Amino acid sequence: MLRIMGAILIFLSALPTFSQSKSAYQVGTIMAVAPHKESSASASSPTSYDVSVKVGDTDYVVLYTPPFGEETVKYAAGRDLLVLIGEKTVTFNDALGNSSEIPILSRSTVASSVTPAPNSATPAPSNPVPAPPQPQTPVKSVELVGLAGFKDNTQGTLTIGDGKLHFVHSKKTADIAASSVEDVITGDESQRVIRGTAGKISMFGPYGSGRFLSLFRAKLDSLTVQYRDADGGLHGVVFGVPVGQAEPIKKELVAEGAHTKIPAQAEPSTDSSKSVAMEEKQ
Amino acid sequence: MRHLSRSLTALCSFTLMMSFMAPLLHAEGKSAAKIKTSAIKVEMIQSDEIKLPAEFQVALYENLIQQLEKKSGVSHVYREGDRTAANVADLVVLRSTVSGFKEGSQRKREVTTVAGATSITVHCKFTDSQGKVLVERDIKGKVRFFGGNLRATYDFAKKAATLTRDNFSSSQGT
Numbered sequence: 001m002l003r004i005m006g007a008i009l010i011f012l013s014a015l016p017t018f019s020q021s022k023s024a025y026q027v028g029t030i031m032a033v034a035p036h037k038e039s040s041a042s043a044s045s046p047t048s049y050d051v052s053v054k055v056g057d058t059d060y061v062v063l064y065t066p067p068f069g070e071e072t073v074k075y076a077a078g079r080d081l082l083v084l085i086g087e088k089t090v091t092f093n094d095a096l097g098n099s100s101e102i103p104i105l106s107r108s109t110v111a112s113s114v115t116p117a118p119n120s121a122t123p124a125p126s127n128p129v130p131a132p133p134q135p136q137t138p139v140k141s142v143e144l145v146g147l148a149g150f151k152d153n154t155q156g157t158l159t160i161g162d163g164k165l166h167f168v169h170s171k172k173t174a175d176i177a178a179s180s181v182e183d184v185i186t187g188d189e190s191q192r193v194i195r196g197t198a199g200k201i202s203m204f205g206p207y208g209s210g211r212f213l214s215l216f217r218a219k220l221d222s223l224t225v226q227y228r229d230a231d232g233g234l235h236g237v238v239f240g241v242p243v244g245q246a247e248p249i250k251k252e253l254v255a256e257g258a259h260t261k262i263p264a265q266a267e268p269s270t271d272s273s274k275s276v277a278m279e280e281k282q
Numbered sequence: 283m284r285h286l287s288r289s290l291t292a293l294c295s296f297t298l299m300m301s302f303m304a305p306l307l308h309a310e311g312k313s314a315a316k317i318k319t320s321a322i323k324v325e326m327i328q329s330d331e332i333k334l335p336a337e338f339q340v341a342l343y344e345n346l347i348q349q350l351e352k353k354s355g356v357s358h359v360y361r362e363g364d365r366t367a368a369n370v371a372d373l374v375v376l377r378s379t380v381s382g383f384k385e386g387s388q389r390k391r392e393v394t395t396v397a398g399a400t401s402i403t404v405h406c407k408f409t410d411s412q413g414k415v416l417v418e419r420d421i422k423g424k425v426r427f428f429g430g431n432l433r434a435t436y437d438f439a440k441k442a443a444t445l446t447r448d449n450f451s452s453s454q455g456t
Contacts, residue, residue, distance in 0.1 A: 144337070144432060146344035185336035224336040233361035234326055236340030238432070 028055040028083040030076045036063060049073050050105060053090065055083060061105045062090050074140075075220075078243035139245050142220065143167060146237035147174050158239060160252045165225065167239070176237070180227045181258035186246035187222040221246035225253075317416055318453040319374045321358040322350060322446065323367045327404070329380040338383070341432045342404065342423075345439035346378070354446040357454045372453060374416065378442075379405045381420065385431060400425045400434040406442055408449070417449045 036048035048065045051073065066073050084091040091101045138157035145152050147167060156169035165176045220240035227235050241249065254260055327334075327342045350359045356374075360367040367373055382403035401424045408417040423438025425431065 145341045145435075183336075187335055187337050222337045224340050226340065228363060229361075231364050231366050233364035234343075235361065236344050238337045238340055238344075 025082040025084050026055050027080055028053040028060075030079045030081065031059065033074055033077055051076075053081075053083060055085060057109055058107055059109075060085070060090060060107045062102045063105050064102050075242055138168070139241055139249065141167070141223075141242075141245075142240040143169070144222070144238040144240050146235065148235075149174060158241065158249065160249065160256060163256050165253060165258075176225065176227050178253055178256035178258040180229075181225055181253065182228060182234075183224075183226040184250045184253055184258055184260045185224040185262060186250055187224065223249055225258075316449060316451040317374070319356060319372045319450050320453045321360055321367065321370045321372075322354065322356045322374045322376055322408075322450070323360040323362070323364065324350065325362045325375065325377045327378045327380060329383075332380045332383045334380050334383055335385075337432065338385075338402070338435060339380075341435040342378070342380075342402070342438060345435045346376075346442055349436075349439040349443035350376075350446060353440070353443040354450065355452055356446065356450055357452045371411075373411045374450065375409050375411065376442075376446075377407045377409065379407075381405045382422075386425070400431040402434050402438055404438055404442075406445065408446075417445070419445055421445065 030051060031054050032052040034050050036050050047069060048063055051062050051064045053060045053062060064073060081092055086101075086104075089101045089103055091099060093099050138159040141156060141158040143150050143152070143154045143156060147154075149172065150156075150167070150169060154169050156167050159166045159168070160178075163178050165178065165181075167174045167176075221243050223239040223241050223246045225237045225239070227237075229235060250260070324343065324347050327339050327346075329339060347359055347361065350356065358370075360370075360373075380402060382401070384399075384401045386400035401422060403420055403422050405420050406418070407415060409415050421438055421441045423434040423436070423441065425433040425437060
């Protein structure tokens with residue numbers, strides 16, 4: 001009797017291992033974020049976004065509607081997160097630990113070496129040779145330092161055209177002739193989404209919540225431009241652009257006549273961004 | 283007794299007079315030691331031995347120019363390569379070389395407040411147009427609590443402008 005009881009107990013204790021669900025959380029990378037077509041057509045500020053998440057060799061385009069109409073998701077390209085892939089939905093936990101389930105719009109198989117292309121609505125193609133990332137000018141950017149007539153950390157848009165680099169903030173514009181550019185260097189610089197005065201005040205949130213809030217950051221690539229004015233004076237400007245956009249802007253600027261000491265292809269910008277991103281996560 | 287009272291009054295008067303006069307005399311002595319110049323030319327920051335990210339190099343240079351224009355008291359600040367600076371007789375040239383750099387982490391700073399500080403040490407050399415060294419000093423830029431890593435360049439620039447103000451005065455309008 002005792003032996004039978006023992007056998008039953010062993011069987012019962014082993015049962016949960018067989019009944020465990022095969023589904024498990026996996027690491028996914030946000031490849032691109034674009035306003036959802038229907039919502040972007042109906043309102044000036046989109047409420048939903050098509051987010052392309054790469055998990056393994058599969059690219060899932062999911063429909064994400066941020067709570068409270070937040071727009072921080074626009075800058076999330078390049079970020080890693082844990083996701084649980086279902087048949088029709090993807091489940092993920094936000095930074096506060098709340099679980100959210102969002103619908104999958106489409107899924108496609110991609111080559112494993114595809115580089116993240118932020119703010120691109122098109123999901124990665126299924127052919128093995130990926131197209132180089134194209135900048136979607138105007139690119140939202142931050143003038144970190146150096147541009148005459150603008151305060152440091154001014155947000156604006158960056159466009160390249162007519163042989164010039166244009167930075168526009170509200171009604172003010174600054175132009176840099178591509179031919180006067182001596183060097184263009186991409187790099188990386190992380191910056192908080194919650195920043196400025198609000199960011200500083202949030203540091204002093206109760207029970208350490210301020211410090212927790214400072215963990216929410218968007219990664220920015222930096223684009224450093226050195227150019228000469230009419231008198232030959234050397235100027236430098238540092239722009240912060242969304243991850244993956246610095247390299248295409250640089251290529252476009254070089255194509256317009258700008259000079260560079262480091263050729264665009266030889267520069268390991270994406271790798272360095274990733275390594276810094278990894279360091280920040282640790 | 284009367285003699286003692288007179289002596290005390292004289293001593294008090296002298297002490298009172300000195301307390302008013304001392305700062306004036308000190309300031310006069312300081313201004314006398316300053317080198318007069320009408321313009322300063324800032325060369326691009328060099329970092330031959332230290333591997334410095336390009337954005338830091340440019341931020342150091344641009345912040346330095348901004349702060350010199352604001353706080354140094356020198357009438358004109360020229361940039362590297364500016365041809366119009368060649369006509370200035372008493373031009374001072376500022377050459378800066380990065381001698382130490384430690385890139386911290388903004389996140390670590392904000393989460394721990396004790397780790398993740400960024401610091402830059404820059405050797406600043408002020409010379410006249412003939413290359414004679416006028417002032418030479420190491421300046422450290424730091425960012426400890428909040429702000430991006432590039433803020434260390436702003437801290438350096440402020441200190442460099444203060445050093446310039448303490449050692450140079452404008453030869454124009456005095």
